[in-house]
Structures are given as C-alpha cells and as structure tokens.
Amino acid sequence: MRLKHLPSEFQEALPILKKIKAAGFEAYFVGGSVRDALLNRPIHDVDIASSSYPQEIKQIFPRTIDVGIEHGTVLVLDGEREYEVTTFRTEDTYVDYRRPSQVSFVRSLEEDLKRRDFTINALALDEEGNLIDKFAGLADLEQQVLRAVGIASERFNEDALRVMRGFRFQASLGFKLEENTRLAMTSCAPLLEKISVERVFIEFDKLLAGPFWRRALLSLIESGAYHYLPGLKDRGQALEQLLEETKSDTQFKTSEQAWASLILALDLTSARPFLKAWKTSNDFQKKVEDLVSIYRIRQQGPLEKKDCYRFSWDLLELAEQIRQEAGLEVNFDLLEQTYQSLAIHDKQEIVVNGRLLIEEFNIQPGPDLGRMLKELELAIVEDRIPNEKDAIMKFIKELDHE
Incomplete structure (x- = not known):
C-alpha cells in the first residue's frame, strides 16, 4: 500500500529521513504516527526508526541531544522542530516485567517491528509513502481489531504496562480486542502490581479521557485487571x-x-x-x-x-x-x-485589610484577628454588609464589642 499524500507532519520531517538515507542507512516513520495517519487522526509525535546506530546519527546531524542513547534514541534538532530517531533494536529478557535487561542494536527493520506491542503500532512508512506491514497491522486497522504482535502472552509478560495500554487504545480507537490478546491481557493483569503507579495512572487517565472509555472500562472490568490497581x-x-x-x-x-x-x-x-x-x-x-x-x-x-x-x-x-x-x-x-x-470572588477584593483593622481598632495580630476577617469575608459574600469601608468598620466595631 502507498499513501498518495503524506500528512504535513511527515512532509516536514522528510529531510531527516532523506539525510539518513543519503548517508547509506535505512530510515522510516514508525509507530503511532503511521497508525494515526492511516486512520485520519491527528498526528502528535513523529517517530523515526533507522538502521543507523546512535553515534552514526550524531555524525549525520550537527545538532542532537542524547535523550535515551543507551536504548538507541537520539533527539535530532531541525530548526524549531525535534525528532526522536531510534536505532532498530531487539530486546533481551525483561526484568521486573517492564524493562529489557539488555538492548541490542540491529540493522533489520523487521526485527525492530516484531518487538512492538500491537500490530497496528508495528507499521512503518518510507519517504515515498510506501507502507511496510510485516504483521498484518493494516488488516487489523481495517477490521478495527487490537491484536498483539506475535505471541500475545510473551508481549504482556515482557512489559505488563502493555495490558493497560491495550485498554487505553481501546478507549481511544474503539477497537475490539482479538481473543488471544484479550486472554493474555487477562492472565497477565496481576503483573500490573509490579509496574510503577505513575505509569499505570497515565494509561488509566488516558482511558477515562478516551471517546470509547465505556467500552475500555468494561473490558478492564471483565478482565479483572482492576483488582491490581490502587484502591480498586x-x-x-x-x-x-x-x-x-x-x-x-x-x-x-x-x-x-x-x-x-x-x-x-x-x-x-x-x-x-x-x-x-x-x-x-x-x-x-x-x-x-x-x-x-x-x-x-x-x-x-x-x-x-x-x-x-x-x-x-x-x-x-x-x-x-x-x-x-x-x-x-x-x-x-x-x-x-x-x-x-x-460581591467579591476573592478576599483580596475586600476594601480593607488586616493592617488597617489593627491600626483603627488596636487589634493584636493573631487568631482573633483571623476569625474576625473570616466573619467579615462571609458577611460580604452573603450580602449582609456591602463591601464598603464605612459598613465594614461598623461591622468590625460591633464584632469587637461582642
């Protein structure tokens, strides 16, 4: 499949791809931006994957930042824009169900795509708009199916946060869960307790914000994953x-x-x-x-x-x-x-302050003055007195003599 018209976000990033290719390496747009382009959804971050290693990227581009170089990611600065360029990689066994114990850089796009979570996120696009689809992600997009890449249980055991990401993608896209993927998410749900709460919050928060949050929450309930979320x-x-x-x-x-x-x-x-x-x-x-x-x-x-x-x-x-x-x-x-x-929306709008009351009535700073100001504030809010100096002074005087 070939996209006839590249979205503007990709067109702006084309010089990055072309420069990498001119240096003798492969480079593609990958992941969520490709998926969203195919779905005619807004594109947020344009990510680039390349056969070039981090040090090679740094030699190609004069302005870069090491944002995750140990995992193969270099931030390329292009005028006002920034692009993450990540080396094709494979990952060793995962520790604590979240992070790979080791990342190995490779020159193969297919090896890189096979480690991704869902088929609809394992798509790549070249500079001419040709789609590279090694895992039938396009068919799943057309059928509105959320399917794990390869063996589903392995993907979720590698990174248990993918369980929440699955529900979150369901909330944002409205897709149904492919059966093996659903079963694997259910069986791996207890592993969510091993993931940092902050990361789980981000996914659950996005779930609730999604247009199809009801469908996603129902899937989460049916899976029993909520048992492993804080307070649920x-x-x-x-x-x-x-x-x-x-x-x-x-x-x-x-x-x-x-x-x-x-x-x-x-x-x-x-x-x-x-x-x-x-x-x-x-x-x-x-x-x-x-x-x-x-x-x-x-x-x-x-x-x-x-x-x-x-x-x-x-x-x-x-x-x-x-x-x-x-x-x-x-x-x-x-x-x-x-x-x-x-009459007022903030106590700063009251025409007198504590300092004036101290001077006028010789009131000592402290809890009594604080209570007096609180009563004054409420009296103005409830329209028992106007927010005018004379009325306020009379009110304070009466309070002071109670």
Whole structure:
C-alpha cells in the first residue's frame, strides 16, 4: 500500500529521513504516527526508526541531544522542530516485567517491528509513502481489531504496562480486542502490581479521557485487571455503577472531572487517600476533592452564595456537568447567576485589610484577628454588609464589642 499524500507532519520531517538515507542507512516513520495517519487522526509525535546506530546519527546531524542513547534514541534538532530517531533494536529478557535487561542494536527493520506491542503500532512508512506491514497491522486497522504482535502472552509478560495500554487504545480507537490478546491481557493483569503507579495512572487517565472509555472500562472490568490497581481491588460493582450512572454518550471534559466521577461511584468518604495511592499531584487531588465536595453539597439543593464563593467557576460548572451526565436535574443559569452576583470572588477584593483593622481598632495580630476577617469575608459574600469601608468598620466595631 502507498499513501498518495503524506500528512504535513511527515512532509516536514522528510529531510531527516532523506539525510539518513543519503548517508547509506535505512530510515522510516514508525509507530503511532503511521497508525494515526492511516486512520485520519491527528498526528502528535513523529517517530523515526533507522538502521543507523546512535553515534552514526550524531555524525549525520550537527545538532542532537542524547535523550535515551543507551536504548538507541537520539533527539535530532531541525530548526524549531525535534525528532526522536531510534536505532532498530531487539530486546533481551525483561526484568521486573517492564524493562529489557539488555538492548541490542540491529540493522533489520523487521526485527525492530516484531518487538512492538500491537500490530497496528508495528507499521512503518518510507519517504515515498510506501507502507511496510510485516504483521498484518493494516488488516487489523481495517477490521478495527487490537491484536498483539506475535505471541500475545510473551508481549504482556515482557512489559505488563502493555495490558493497560491495550485498554487505553481501546478507549481511544474503539477497537475490539482479538481473543488471544484479550486472554493474555487477562492472565497477565496481576503483573500490573509490579509496574510503577505513575505509569499505570497515565494509561488509566488516558482511558477515562478516551471517546470509547465505556467500552475500555468494561473490558478492564471483565478482565479483572482492576483488582491490581490502587484502591480498586474488589470494587468491580462500583466500576459498573460508573457505567450505569452515566449517559451512554458521556465524555469527560477534564481528567479531574473523570476521577471525581469515579470517586463518586466508589462512594469514598474522602478522595485524598485514594488519589494519594495513585501518586497524583497535590493540585490534582485538591481539584478532584473540590469537585466531589461541590457535587455532594449540590445534592442537598441549589448552591448558596457561600458555596459558590468557595470554588472557582470552572469547578462549579464541571461539577454541575457530572450531575447532567448522571441524568440529574441541573440549572446552569441559576448557578451562573449566583456566582456572578457575588460581591467579591476573592478576599483580596475586600476594601480593607488586616493592617488597617489593627491600626483603627488596636487589634493584636493573631487568631482573633483571623476569625474576625473570616466573619467579615462571609458577611460580604452573603450580602449582609456591602463591601464598603464605612459598613465594614461598623461591622468590625460591633464584632469587637461582642
């Protein structure tokens, strides 16, 4: 098969391929970018595989960076663009079900492609648009099948993260799992416990963000792989509940919204311990926790001004969308009206500060002043007093005499 028109991303990278070939080596576009080009999907990173060894690449190009030279990868700088060029390689036995104990550079494209995870990712494209398909990846693309390269159990035993990658590709592409591949993913799922949580999080996060996340999550549930994910052991029923309680066309707007929906389905009292087990950032934890809090406050009725003041508008909107996707009553207009009617959206907007109160009322800095400022802040938010100096001074004076 030959592509008549190379996508612009490949055309921009053609000089790299041609320069490598002019030096006497083979060079091809490989992996996900080729797959996405064939599916008319957006292309993100253009990866290049070559028969040239890292030191040979460094001799061909004047500007390079050693980003993973021990594994054969050199970053080639071409004007404003960067391209990873990786030497054809084979891999020895894997240690800890993730990393090969040794990488051997080879001159054979087929040897390089056979070590890849799925047939649809084991495709290569030359500079003229000719497709190199050694493992029937094109047929699997046409039939929308996700199939492991070679012996499926070997691929997942080599790198157990491929189990999660399989579910993630299902979420992004909507493909069905080929039977031997599905069985191998199921049998190798316990090995996920040996993979770093951070890497598993990336794949699970992409799964939830995918357009076909429901299909992928169902496959994950059926495989039992969730037992080996942080905080999800024996929680298959709750995961099924996430599917049941969201509309069939639900697409999460952000990662935080997806994880908040997951936590609500799990009915966790606190989101933090669960998210810490996934080794997420403090900022991510805070946003997810806030979404869960907004949702639970909202269950009691419309949000009051003090509720809207606590949270940013984007989180308020995302939480209301979770209700919408669960088929619950929503009122975005009322929510926006309440938020926009706030006299202040941040305590920095209050026309007086602690220093002025100390000077005017001879109040000592400390907990009492802090409580006084908090009461002032809430009084303004609830429209009990206007955000004006005279009204604030009168309010503080009355507080000081209580």
